[in-house]
Amino acid sequence: MPDFIVLLDGGHDGPLHLIVEITGYRGEDAKEKKATMETYWVPGVNRHGQYGRWAFAEFTEVYQTEADFQAKLEARFDRLINRPQE
Numbered sequence: 001m002p003d004f005i006v007l008l009d010g011g012h013d014g015p016l017h018l019i020v021e022i023t024g025y026r027g028e029d030a031k032e033k034k035a036t037m038e039t040y041w042v043p044g045v046n047r048h049g050q051y052g053r054w055a056f057a058e059f060t061e062v063y064q065t066e067a068d069f070q071a072k073l074e075a076r077f078d079r080l081i082n083r084p085q086e
Contacts, residue, residue, distance in 0.1 A: 005020070017054045019054065020057055023058055
């Protein structure tokens with residue numbers, strides 16, 4: 001179960017559902033969860049198309065979470081804005 005799911009308004013195609021994981025100690029289970037989310041779950045649910053748009057972000061440094069969150073949001077938003085329209 002994710003720590004948070006943040007809904008972001010990207011201006012089109014409905015909100016982006018951002019799955020947020022905050023990981024202190026990054027054990028093998030956290031690495032596997034990240035790999036599974038990025039390799040299988042997010043691409044699969046996005047390809048299905050019936051559940052909106054999804055992305056995943058992991059934060060490991062508690063004191064850097066705010067800055068990291070802002071940077072990841074900006075990067076994801078830029079990819080959404082600059083992607084070719086289908």
